[in-house]
Amino acid sequence: MRRSLVVAIVVAVLLCGLGVGGWFAYQYVYQRVTPEVCTVQxxxxxxxxxxxxxxxxxxxxxxxxxxxxxxxxxxxxxxxxxxxxxxxxxxxxxxxxxxxxxxxxxxxxxxxxxxxxxxxxxxxxxxxxxxxxxxxxxxxxxxxxxxxxxxxxxxxxxxxxxxxxxxxxxxGSREAALACLTFDRPPAAPEELTRLLASFGDAATPAWEGTTLSVSTVDAPTAWAVAQHLVANTYGAGVTEVTVADRQWRAGSKGWAEAREPVGDAEVRATLG
The missing domain is CATH 1.10.530 (Lysozyme)
Incomplete structure (x- = not known):
């Protein structure tokens, strides 16, 4: 009985190892055959x-x-x-x-x-x-x-x-239309976004806390404009996550998904690095 239990545990561990190994192998291959590009619907x-x-x-x-x-x-x-x-x-x-x-x-x-x-x-x-x-x-x-x-x-x-x-x-007239796929995360470079964020004028108010950016905007279309500009600059500025309303883009994903922590309809939250 004890021997059977030991065998079962060993088999379970091996299968688990194969599963984890298989997952990492899949990720390795996926990241090398999938181009890091932006898509626009x-x-x-x-x-x-x-x-x-x-x-x-x-x-x-x-x-x-x-x-x-x-x-x-x-x-x-x-x-x-x-x-x-x-x-x-x-x-x-x-x-x-x-x-x-x-x-x-x-x-x-x-x-x-x-x-x-x-x-x-x-x-x-x-x-x-x-x-x-x-x-x-x-x-x-x-x-x-x-x-x-x-x-x-x-x-x-x-x-x-x-x-x-x-x-x-x-x-911002097309929501969740632009997304970029990236596996190699460049370092955070907030300075790369300075002029872009300033181009919105009074329509968007950015606030930084370390490498986390929060932007309050005048309306939902402006929020989506800010969010999709941030995604478009992911490779240069090191943007890794953007949330607008109840939608979220994350580096390594192909599109927008349901946000884990939604923000207001006219707000944007982003993480760099």
Whole structure:
């Protein structure tokens, strides 16, 4: 009887060990075959963004907030940058074209150093955009062409649908639409979020307690905008968890789930590092 009990215990321990080992093996393989990308839900599926693309998109939309422009401005800018650079901050281009919008120093867009600053180049794009009467009601492709004067005048049109989905997530009109998957947790870098959070102006009030960020906002859409911007900056700022209302994103997960500790509808709580 005693011998049978010992055998049963040994078998149970072995099975338990195999189970734990199997789980870690699964995690090891999963993390190496699953790309660390951001996903954005669209009306008919989803699109993926690399870490630099997500952060650049956040900056482009943040600049629209900084200037007090409506969501349509962000749609136009994102569609333009998607066509010109693939949302990448390129240090090369046709002739002297550079940056997210392939702006040319020789055409008065700024110095090479300025243009390669995503905040500068996005603000410079908006500066030209608003010079056109009724810019916010003109077809997205057509107004982008007016600003860029491209040799491919119809090229921006194909990016409008994706630009609307991404702008909607980062302006808060689309809830739980943007999520980023990351397994390697970078160190907390709160300073990387300073200008982004400031771009919301009086609409969002951040407060730090160590590496925990709490943000009070004026309404639920603004809270979702803040939350999804934070997720888009996870790779650079080391954001590992974001909660808005009763939804939560965590590093290592593919999307938003029910929050363990909900916050108010117009509040955001985030953890870095």
């Amino acid at each position: 669209t009306d008919d599926g989803y699109i993926t963004l690399t870490a630099p693309q997500a952060r650049n998109a956040s900056t482009i939309v943040g600049a629209s907030l900084e200037r007090g422009l409506p969501e349509q401005a962000a749609v136009i800018a994102l569609a333009t940058a998607w066509q010109e650079s693939g949302l990448r901050n390129l240090d090369y281009g046709d002739r002297d074209s550079l940056g997210l919008f392939q702006q040319r120093p020789s055409y008065g867009w700024g110095t090479p150093e300025e243009i390669l600053d995503p905040w500068y180049s996005a603000n410079r794009f908006y500066e030209e955009l608003v010079k056109f009467d009724n810019w916010d009601t003109i077809d997205v492709n057509d107004i982008a062409q007016k600003v860029q004067r491209s040799g491919h005048p119809e090229a921006y049109r194909k990016h409008e649908t994706n630009a609307r989905a991404l702008a909607g997530a980062l302006r």
